[in-house]
Amino acid sequence: MKRVSALTIQWAAAGLALLLMIGAATLLAHPLASQRAAPQHEDEANAPLEVINDAGPGSRAASAAKASASALSPAAAVPTAFHNIRVEENWPQQSGSSLKYIPINRSGSAYLSLGGQVRVRSEFWDDFFFSNAPGRDDSFGLFRLRLHGDLYLGSHVRFFVEGKSALSSGRDLPGGNRPIDVDHVDLLNALVDIKAPAGDGSFTFRLGRQEIQLGKQRLISPLDWANTRRSFDAARSILKMGGWRLDTFFGRLVQVRKYDFNSYNNSGNDLFGAYLSGNLGKSGLNADFYWLGLDRDRSTRQGVSGSENRHSLGARLGGRIGESRFDFDVEGTYQFGDHADRDIRAEMFSAIVGYSLPEHSWNPRFFLGFDYASGDDDPNDGSTETFDQLFPLAHAYLGFADVTSRQNNVDLHGGVTFKPIKRFGVRMDIHQLWRANENDALYNAGGSAVLSGGPGTPKEIGTEIDLTVTFKPKAGWLVSAGYSRVFAGDFVKASTPGQDINFVHLGVQYTS
């Protein structure tokens, strides 16, 4: 532990003042928001896409004290007004909000819905990435504004445009302000939908810049935690029928250029595939089946660089177990393809089991989870076995301090969520983190190799505890605070100063 810098105190004071201001504003807030009806989510029957929105404190539903409980137990699911991906919202005529369903022709067949979100987060770091070297303590603020317009022209054509502005007060940790922190003014979504009835459901062709969220966001997520979020320039079809949803798409990752317009052509990461999700009859279980393809112009793995062509085949199953208090979620993915002159063979497995006590006034849910993602045992054997995490929401699963990713990783974790007071949610997690293979690197949350391994090196990365508190004073408001401590394990002690990491975050968000 070290001295607290003046800057840290400044930011702490600013953060607290902000929280107090927001709290006061909230008490006075117009009751409009809380009067709203929930939108008619076509997807609500399709729980997999609703899922882990509440996995991170930065996401809207984290607040909903239902925290991860409802994420995994459909029985507890509550209709929510705002979706993590705003284009998934479809507001009814009687929403009660003057911003939604604004008719623009006499018959009302053409109408416009407007919305937006403001988010402010302060982060405080002590001994970032296990080091007490200069430049490893910092505090900074992240600001984000999103505004969108959603125009319906009859029942077949829809235009959706969402802009963003992501700013930082100045991150001085290694890497400075990263592309996940800053994107001055840009387009997050800009798409057109052509929609037609299909059987008991619908078929939609979607073209343009768009966010993609699949399953529990283990592999593909809009990454709400990041200030700039993540989108793709893509063509996509969405078929909804019989309680199932099939997404097929071809897209290109939008590479954030912090101070310039994010163009279509500078990414080098093409993502394509098919993703099927739905409910298994009346079992209360939901399932996903998918194939995801990824073409990277160039990547470096275990010191070898080259173009990469990787396919991921996977399945997920989750839900409440009968009428019991147990819920579960399991997912497995196998990857194959080629990288430079090597073959790709990698896999991951993720499982979590929860136990809820609904009759207790705190509504607690206890959970135990295990995550595994393969590593490479020999860089010179002609094959690469390091799993690729693709475009995930990693820290919802592997710890809020973002020390590691779903690559050469083992995480045994457990915790509890509960609601001690109405509108308050508490989540406590503990993670024991290892590398899967001693000869492969430790990969950070961004998927970059940060510490290389070797024969005989310890596998233990460390132990992380996370405490997250959320408060949702009114519909649309989310106040969150979190503390994480990562105790350095044998592997990082051997190759870094081995200090424990402290991380505090305070956030306020308003969604309309």
Ligand SMILES: [Ca+2]
């Ligand atoms: Ca930009």
Ligand SMILES: [Ca+2]
């Ligand atoms: Ca190998």
